[in-house]
Amino acid sequence: MSAGVQVIAAPGDIPAPHIEYGQLAPMLIVFGVAVVGVLVEAFVGRSWRYRVQVPLAFAGLLAALVWTLVLGLSEKPFHVAAMGAIGVDAPTLFLQGTILVLALVGLLLIAERSAAHFAAQASALPGSEAEQAGAAAGIRQTELFPLMMFAVGGMLLFPAANDLLTMFVALEVLSLPLYLLCGLARRRRLLSQEAAVKYFLLGAFSSAFFLYGTALLYGFAGSVRLSDIAEQAGQGAGGEPLLLGGIALLSVGLLFKLGAAPFHMWKPDVYQGAPTPITALMASTTLVAAFGAMLRVYYVGFETLRWDWRPTMWGVAILTMLVGAVIAVTQTDVKRLLAYSSIAHAGFLLTGLVATSREGLSGSLFYLAAYGFTTLGAFAVVTMVRDPGGEAAHLSRWAGLGKRSPLLAGAFAFFLLAMAGIPLTSGFTGKFAVFSAAVDGGATPLVIVGVLASAIAAFFYVRVIVVMFFSEPDADGPAVVVSPTTATAVAVGLAVTVVLGVLPQPVLDLAGEAAAQMFVR
Amino acid sequence: MNDFPWLSVLIAVPAVGALLVALLPRGKDELAKRVALGLSSLVAVLAFVMAAGFETGGARHQFEETYDWIPAFGVHWALGVDGVALTLILMSVVLVPLVMLASWNDAERYGGVVAEGERAPARSVKGYFALILALEAMMVGVFAATDVFLFYVFFEAMLVPVYFLIGHYGGPQRSYAAVKFLLYSLLGGLLMLVAVIALYVQGPNTFLMSELGDLDLDPTVAKWLFLGFFVAFAIKAPMVPLHTWLPDAAGQAPAGALVLxxxxxxxxxxxxxxxxxxxxxxxxxxxxxxxxxxxxVISVIYGAILAIGQVDLKRLVAYTSISHFGFIVLGIFAMTSQGQAGAALYMVNHGFATGALFLVVGFLIVRRGSARVDAFGGVQKVAPLLAGAFLISGLAGLSLPGLAPFVSEFLVIIGTFARYEAAAVFAALGIVLAAIYILWMYQRTMNGPTAEAVAGFKDLSRRELVVIAPILAVIVALGFFPKPALDVIDPSVQQTLSRVQMSDPTTTVAEKGARP
Structure with a gap:
């Protein structure tokens, strides 16, 4: 790397990096489809765009998924790719596969035609004539799809990034499209735009923390590669303040993306304001990507330093579980409630991280897959309950839903029970996996806090069930709009939640094998 | 022993039946009831056929089945019954069809008590029967599980149907009662989960009871784990001071569900x-x-005293149960063979006696539309059969000699006296108090001048007779001839005691003399 510094480099002097295209193909496919999607926006007639974009996005995600599976099955000894910038290994492939399947299901929600979740023209001011004209002309937002593809591409790269700069690039690539997507809600546009601005400002702030942390770590280790940092830290090479400061700042950036307390403030606002299909995507795929990246950073980069960061992570995990569970009790909006539930679940996941063992890793991987589908299904249900003015997200509007639409309410109740961790649902299996790893790792007090938080959390899940089933429906209650694509998303979420609760062994095996092979360095 | 998977079938039939009933089209209520009743009767028959093959004095656990379920956690689908579990399963499967028959006409109309002038909203009939079937599957599962994890799964999953039975089919305060029930149970269950996890981490990475038995735990750890399990069970059982969910649940739940x-x-x-x-x-x-x-002992006395003061029939019976559960726990922890055999027998007897009491109370509530003691009076004159059934089940509740609970209560007290004399003496006070709460309740509702609202009461219908007569017959039969049940229970009690390494104190009363 330092070879070309002395003279002005002639073109031949910079060695062309060796890129393993085959191993990076899933990411490249998704990014490629995103670029093609932009071109479609530019060159295909407006009436055709939707019909081109949706199959394109589906095909892209599916191809990436198939390729990921092939990579996973080929069982070569895994190693780093792209000159050490990207790790293609079993846990990463597990995470990427999870992200891709979740994105496919999320795409079903975003591609929903009948609902019109998204503003026709994001640039038109809310309430302006331009907006009305756009709506009257039947303009449909289709930039969503390339934006979503970029975000998914970033999410695939985020947990795979083996050096901190690549990770930072991935963080930005996944975040920027999401900031935009958050502001695109058709109803309550001001709330949506406020959410987008909040998310952007806070996200940019946390990115700065991440970058600063990277800089400090570079200062310590002379490299941004995780394995180099681990090596230097293992040698006790001095420069402790740089190292610990770097870890702290980097953690802030990562914990922000995860939505762990005390960096969780954005989550309820953004989840509430964003169009619900985007919320579903963020709550599932982004969480998987962000936690996947955390797993890699802490298992590869900072593993030798676990006595330094574990106490802090204990505190963060306890705070996150309690804050998520306790504040959720007071919520009256279904989307905000699910947002706080997602915060609490981030805390449960962190107990798996604190375990720092192979069991902890496999438990976390399983938990991510299980929770991703449950939360995606839950948000899909939210999109189906509608008032004339949009989604009926206020809890009181859900009164008596169990009488009006027993199947849908039953599905939602099942998702809530899964989040509460009742046996025979995926939520229980996941909790058992991470908690048992944590107890094994000597974090029993953390687990006790975890189950107490679960009990508090159960209270508000149950409250929603009470409202849906035990109270009488309003005469002018919300309508349940069933469309095939959304119903499919709910069905997939439900099926995965049941299967991972009743017969979790195959996925546990998969996660266990992935964890046994560990992240490459 | 044949290899037929009896226990799995006993779980699968009602579980599949619950799905089937739930998926029946709307408006097919009559069909739903018949299917549910038919299936639960089939389960009862199957259970008795299985029980006929149980060898007293044979292997500890019989009808064993073990399959890998989640090898990653060392979890098995492991079932098997010993004498105690077998009698409890038999009791459950007998009660379920009777409960269905008892709620035949009123599942949708009365979720217990409806306030004056308020019309109870119509509720799904098939839902009620589907929930009871689902509950039956889990009841068999929880008693038959020989894998701690599997037990925990049934233990927790059982909360869901009960929650809906209380919350959906209960009285005016149903959702409060349902949530209180769920949160209490869930908190206990989650503490137990920590203990279950710790057991897994400490032990040989398996949950099979047969392999966990030889676990050599650090004493301090063992104490914590014991507490995790015990608190969950004490909430469930319910013991003072963790009992407060029961009276609320009892006040609101429909009588049929309360039996279960x-x-x-x-x-x-x-x-x-x-x-x-x-x-x-x-x-x-x-x-x-x-x-x-x-x-x-506190539970025995406290439950009995509070029962005396109750004005709601269902709450009253609930408090009597808290008192009776005190006896059962006393018998278990006296750690004598008589105490434990008495406790195990008491579990069965209490199921029938309290079940009968709740059913009769349910009949009364359906007729009167109220559960308040002072809403009744002089029922005996208009409905002598009903009053008679009430009297017998009430007397069973106060452990009258000749009725089943007497035998078990007597064994418990004798067994306790051998080791903890003072505790036995105080617990015996509970019997005196029982006479007060039962007889006073009977006196206020059945005797005296016939209240105006009671005058039109019809006596027990044929359906109601079919429900209550078998239970009363069982109570009388087990009262005079408890030997078959005790023979089945005794060997497993002995095994438990040998695990605890406790033997009876030498001054014990001769065992045969303890039985009437």
Whole structure:
């Protein structure tokens, strides 16, 4: 790397990096489809765009998924790719596969035609004539799809990034499209735009923390590669303040993306304001990507330093579980409630991280897959309950839903029970996996806090069930709009939640094998 | 022993039946009821056919099945019954069809008590029967599980149908009662989960009872784990001071569901103490005995005193149960063979006696539309059969000699006296108090001048007779001839005691003399 510094480099002097295209193909496919999607926006007639974009996005995600599976099955000894910038290994492939399947299901929600979740023209001011004209002309937002593809591409790269700069690039690539997507809600546009601005400002702030942390770590280790940092830290090479400061700042950036307390403030606002299909995507795929990246950073980069960061992570995990569970009790909006539930679940996941063992890793991987589908299904249900003015997200509007639409309410109740961790649902299996790893790792007090938080959390899940089933429906209650694509998303979420609760062994095996092979360095 | 998977079938039939009934089209209520009743009767028949093959004095656990379920956690689908579990399963499967028959006409109309002038909203009939079938599957599962994890799964999953039975089919305060029930149980269950996880981490990475038995735990750890299990069971059982959910649930739940909640589900608590607390943590159990015995005696007396003061029939019966559960816990932790055999028998007898009491109370509530004691009066003159059934089940509740609970209560007290004299003396006070609450309740509702609203009461219908007569017959039969049940129970009690390494005190009363 330092070879070309002395003279002005002639073109031949910079060695062309060796890129393993085959191993990076899933990411490249998704990014490629995103670029093609932009071109479609530019060159295909407006009436055709939707019909081109949706199959394109589906095909892209599916191809990436198939390729990921092939990579996973080929069982070569895994190693780093792209000159050490990207790790293609079993846990990463597990995470990427999870992200891709979740994105496919999320795409079903975003591609929903009948609902019109998204503003026709994001640039038109809310309430302006331009907006009305756009709506009257039947303009449909289709930039969503390339934006979503970029975000998914970033999410695939985020947990795979083996050096901190690549990770930072991935963080930005996944975040920027999401900031935009958050502001695109058709109803309550001001709330949506406020959410987008909040998310952007806070996200940019946390990115700065991440970058600063990277800089400090570079200062310590002379490299941004995780394995180099681990090596230097293992040698006790001095420069402790740089190292610990770097870890702290980097953690802030990562914990922000995860939505762990005390960096969780954005989550309820953004989840509430964003169009619900985007919320579903963020709550599932982004969480998987962000936690996947955390797993890699802490298992590869900072593993030798676990006595330094574990106490802090204990505190963060306890705070996150309690804050998520306790504040959720007071919520009256279904989307905000699910947002706080997602915060609490981030805390449960962190107990798996604190375990720092192979069991902890496999438990976390399983938990991510299980929770991703449950939360995606839950948000899909939210999109189906509608008032004339949009989604009926206020809890009181859900009164008596169990009488009006027993199947849908039953599905939602099942998702809530899964989040509460009742046996025979995926939520229980996941909790058992991470908690048992944590107890094994000597974090029993953390687990006790975890189950107490679960009990508090159960209270508000149950409250929603009470409202849906035990109270009488309003005469002018919300309508349940069933469309095939959304119903499919709910069905997939439900099926995965049941299967991972009743017969979790195959996925546990998969996660266990992935964890046994560990992240490459 | 044949290899037919009896226990799995006993779980699968009602579980599949619950799905089937739930998926029937709307408006097919009559069909739903018949399917549910038919299936639960089939389960009862199957259970008795299975029980006929049970060898007393044979292997500890019989009808065993073990399949890998989640190898990653060392979890097995492991079922098997010993004498105690077998009698409890038989009790459950007998009660379920009777409960269905008892709620035949009123599942949708009365979720218990409806306030004056308020029309009870119509509720799904097939839902009620589907929930009861689902509950039956889990009841069999929870008693038959020989894998701690599997037990925990049934233990927790059972909450969901009960929650809906209370919350959906209960009285005016149903959702409060349902949520209170769920949160209490869930908190207990989650504490138990920590203990289950810790057991897994400490032990040989398996949950099979047969392999966990030889676990050599650090005493301090064992005490904590014991507490995790015990608190969950004490909430379930319910023991003072963790009992407050029961009267609320009882006040709101429909009478039919109450039979299963108090008669069967709460037994999971005492069964769990016997099976898991004592066998997994024998030393810790001995360590905790003084405190547990104290609280058991408090439960006996406190429950009885509060029962005297109740004005709501269902709450009254619920408090009597708290008193009776005190006896059961006392018998278990006395750690004598008579005490434990008495406790195990009491679980069965209490299921039938309290079940009968709740059913008769349910009949009264359907007729009157109120559960208040002062809403009745002089029922005996208009409905003598109903009053008679009430009297017999009430007398069973106060342990009249000749009726089943007497035998078990007597054994418990004798067994306790051999080791904790003071506790036995105080617990015996509960019998005196029982006479007060039962007879006073009977007097106020059945005797005296016939109240105006009661005058139009019809006597027991044929359906109601079919429901209550078999239970009363069982109570009388077990009262005079408890030997078959005791023969089945005794060997497994002995095994539990040998796990705890306790033998009867030498001054014990001769065993045969303890039985009438």
């Amino acid at each position: 909640i108090v008669g069967v589900l709460d037994k999971v608590g005492t069964y769990g103490m016997m099976r898991f607390c004592l066998e997994l943590f024998p030393e810790a159990s001995k360590w905790a005995t003084p405190v547990v015995v104290t609280f058991a």
